[in-house]
Amino acid sequence: MTKHYLMVGAGLSGAVIGRMLAEAGHRVTVADARPHVAGNCHTTRDEATGVMVHVYGPHIFHTDDAEVWDYVNRFETFLPYKNRVKTTSQGAVYSLPVNLHTINQFFGQTLRPDEARAFLEGKADTSITDPQTFEEQALRFVGPELYEAFFKGYTLKQWGCSPTELPASILKRLPVRFNYDDNYFFHKFQGMPENGYTAMVERILDHPGISVKLNTTVGRDEAADYDHVFYSGPIDGWFGYELGRLGYRTLDFERFDYQGDYQGCAVMNYGDVGVPYTRITEHKHFAPWENHDGSVLYREFSRECGSEDIPYYPIRLVAEKAMLADYVALAEAESNVTFVGRLGTYRYLDMDVTIREALDCGRRCLATLDTGDRMPAFTVDPL
Known part of the structure; x- marks a missing residue:
């Protein structure tokens, strides 16, 4: 029997789960409040310089999960990229990790x-x-x-x-290495999508069984219109923040352009307290196979996340964990919604883990159709 599923959020979680269910013959609606797909890993080509810009800050793909690596390469060509971070501290430049x-x-x-x-x-x-x-x-x-x-x-x-x-x-x-290896990550598979993450997510969502609605906010009231909902928004937002707001850090980006090569690397951290930003990212260096005369850079400033800000990093200290436990109890009392992804489970997740959990979640959903079991509120324990 064909089901109609709703994905709230067109990021990696919603796209991957939605694609799997659509390929199994079900109807899928994907709704996102933003005017684009791919969530925080959204990329776009800057018109003036031609640089591929990571709009919400850089995302570098790295994993040891061969199935996840094969999955993303099914929808986009990933080219080799090694993240070599530098840091300016006390008037000198050093390589990280230590x-x-x-x-x-x-x-x-x-x-x-x-x-x-x-x-x-x-x-x-x-x-x-x-x-x-x-x-x-x-x-x-x-x-x-x-x-x-x-x-x-x-x-x-x-x-x-x-x-x-x-x-x-x-x-x-954060490891300390007693050799000269300055590759920030140590995973077997590392790379960047040749045409950006948004192109990859658009291809994942490109299926006749999937309809995408952008600039569309979907709330709890509309869940009853679907056989099941997969929600990748903030878990506290699903309940109208009735128990309070979970704490996040957010980022402000101060963009500036430069003619030439500004810093010679993709990421330069700033460890001194007197420098107000945490790092400068130079986006053309995230695509080393391209050549651009101009450059697009972001200064990153971290601060407490307000109600109108984009949540980036869940704080998960004692008070937040206590509130999360209360929201998890509310979530488990819901009948037709599963909370997924970074915001839905209030956990910091790398992209590969997000995709792995989405693949597992989609398979769990298809299995319940055979067994008659109820799809749980969480397929990964957020606590």
Whole structure:
């Protein structure tokens, strides 16, 4: 029996789930409040310079998931791209993540890998045996000098609070390497879509069983018109924020153009507290196979997300987790909606994980049609 499904949001979650259900013969409506598809990974070609601009900040695709890599390459050609981040700190430029070159340059040394390990261990605060905060984690593993130069100021600006208030888990994602590898990511598959992410999502949605409605806001009241709803908007928004708003950080982008090459790399972080922005991104360097005389750059400023802002990073500290638990209870009482994606589950998700979860969610939905089981509110536990 053909079902009619609604995807609220035309980002990766809605597009991937919608495509799978449409290919299985069902009707799919995809609605998005914005005038474009692809959500925050929306890209567009700048008319003046020809540069492919990542409108909501850069998105770099990296994964170890072969099925996800094959999936995105089905809809767009991904060309090789390695993210090599630099940082300006205390009047000098270093490479990130912290690697053997960073250590030797910063301390004026010529250490071998084993020597560098011992050297940093000597800098570390070994009295910290079970780091609980971001600051404790940094002091334990890299010591005060590298912490002050590369982590403290950037974190203050990015999260708007002291590193003593953030969990150690945030820093565990930032490795220290005792070799000269400056590839920011370590995944097997890394690349950028040749024609941008929006072109890829448009192709995913290009199916006769899918209708796309842009500039369209869909609320909880309209859910009853469909057999099932997949909601990738903010979970608190589905319930009209009746329990309060979950906390996010948002980003402001200050665009500027430059004739030539402004910084020689795609991403330049700024670790000093006195610099108000966290980083500058130069978008033509995200497509190294292209050549452009002009350049488009963004200065990024992080701040608390207001009610009219685009939510980027879920804060997920103690108060937010408590409120999230209450919203999850409300969600699980709903009868025909499944919450998906970064906003629907209030989790920070890389693109590959978003696609993996969407593929799994779509398969779960098709399986329930065979078994007669109810589609759950969550296919991944948001707590």
